[in-house]
Amino acid sequence: MxxxxxxxxxxxxxxxxxxxxxxxxxxxxxxxxxxxxxxxxxxxxxxxxxxxxxxxxxxxxxxxxxxxxxxxxxxxxxxxxxxxxxxxxxxxxxxxxxxxxxxxxxxxxxxxxxxxxxxxxxxxxxxxxxxxxxxxxxxxxxxxxxxxxxxxxxxxxxxxxxxxxxxxxxxxxxxxxxxxxxxxxxxxxxxxxxxxxxxxxxxxxxxxxLKHPASWTPGAPTAPSTYTVKAGDTLGEIAERFHTTVAKLAALNKTLIKDPDDIQPGWKIKLK
Missing domain, CATH: 3.40.80.10 (Peptidoglycan recognition protein-like)
Structure with missing residues (x-):
């Protein structure tokens, strides 16, 4: 405010x-x-x-x-x-x-x-x-x-x-x-x-x-490559937020995610 x-x-x-x-x-x-x-x-x-x-x-x-x-x-x-x-x-x-x-x-x-x-x-x-x-x-x-x-x-x-x-x-x-x-x-x-x-x-x-200086030019707008899971997050919500699917996220993070319905706060998951 x-x-x-x-x-x-x-x-x-x-x-x-x-x-x-x-x-x-x-x-x-x-x-x-x-x-x-x-x-x-x-x-x-x-x-x-x-x-x-x-x-x-x-x-x-x-x-x-x-x-x-x-x-x-x-x-x-x-x-x-x-x-x-x-x-x-x-x-x-x-x-x-x-x-x-x-x-x-x-x-x-x-x-x-x-x-x-x-x-x-x-x-x-x-x-x-x-x-x-x-x-x-x-x-x-x-x-x-x-x-x-x-x-x-x-x-x-x-x-x-x-x-x-x-x-x-x-x-x-x-x-x-x-x-x-x-x-x-x-x-x-x-x-x-x-x-x-x-x-x-x-x-x-x-x-x-906002993680970079105001002068930052990425060349083209791209989504972040990782996301840190927060309390209350679901994999479905994360997939929707970053324009992907639960299946893709589960495959990218197969060593971490054993059950798509069970993700823990603090996990840093790959988005791409």
Missing amino acids: AEPLPVTEFIKALKNEGVEVVEYKTTWRTHNRGKRGDGWGPVQGVMLHHTVTRGETPEEVKRSVQLCWDGYDNLPGPLCHGVIAPDGKVYLVGYGRANHAGLGDDDVLRAVINETKIPADNEANTDGNARYYGFECINLGDGKDTWPPEQIDAMVRVSAAILRAHGWNKNGEGFISVIAHEEWQPGKVDPRGPGYPGHNAVRALVAER
């Missing part, structure tokens, strides 16, 4: 993390929804979305960014703080309260604050616009529009930048300070689509990045 970063520190954190930042308009730093509802802050994490728009051409990217700036008649902009384009550029469109998260589940918020496992979202009783940094990723979200590696890398970098600046991620591999809109508000499905590795895999990539 923390007050939002001063805008200059926000930009510095993104750039230090290797994010290609585009300040969309000169007034973006004061483009926000003001003191509506609970205002903005204290903040607890980062929320990732998709725009439900195209981004195959520069003109389509521009229209998507402008939409996030303007919003809609019944939902004024900004609709996020940054728009992540397919090529990995991040367009900054607002700072302060933004209409991106809406009402969500207070149990999810408590889990984010405590950095524990995210429960299923089944309520909409808490103002997420006041609690999260929001990034919209340009993608149709129709299950067909592909997520390029550059876009996934930018999602990981912006998330890591904010967590690093706030000193979040106390639990190492177990952090959950980055969530998808789907995990916050019932009925939402974003982000999703081919090339998107899954919410748990994105969190794993952010956790891996």
Whole structure:
């Protein structure tokens, strides 16, 4: 839990993390929804979305960014703080309260604050616009529009930048300070689509990045090679988190795992 970063520190954190930042308009730093509802802050994490728009051409990217700036008649902009384009550029469109998260589940918020496992979202009783940094990723979200590696890398970098600046991620591999809109508000499905590795895999990539300096460039986003089992973990949950299967994990760790239903806290298991 923390007050939002001063805008200059926000930009510095993104750039230090290797994010290609585009300040969309000169007034973006004061483009926000003001003191509506609970205002903005204290903040607890980062929320990732998709725009439900195209981004195959520069003109389509521009229209998507402008939409996030303007919003809609019944939902004024900004609709996020940054728009992540397919090529990995991040367009900054607002700072302060933004209409991106809406009402969500207070149990999810408590889990984010405590950095524990995210429960299923089944309520909409808490103002997420006041609690999260929001990034919209340009993608149709129709299950067909592909997520390029550059876009996934930018999602990981912006998330890591904010967590690093706030000193979040106390639990190492177990952090959950980055969530998808789907995990916050019932009925939402974003982000999703081919090339998107899954919410748990994105969190794993952010956790891996935070083990290195902000200047670290892995060449391409990759999942960690090992995972340390924590109390309450099951092999099925670990397999889902890292986008693999129980059978593959059992085969990789056959000298350690004799029974897939019996894993112990403290074990360091191979993921690949």
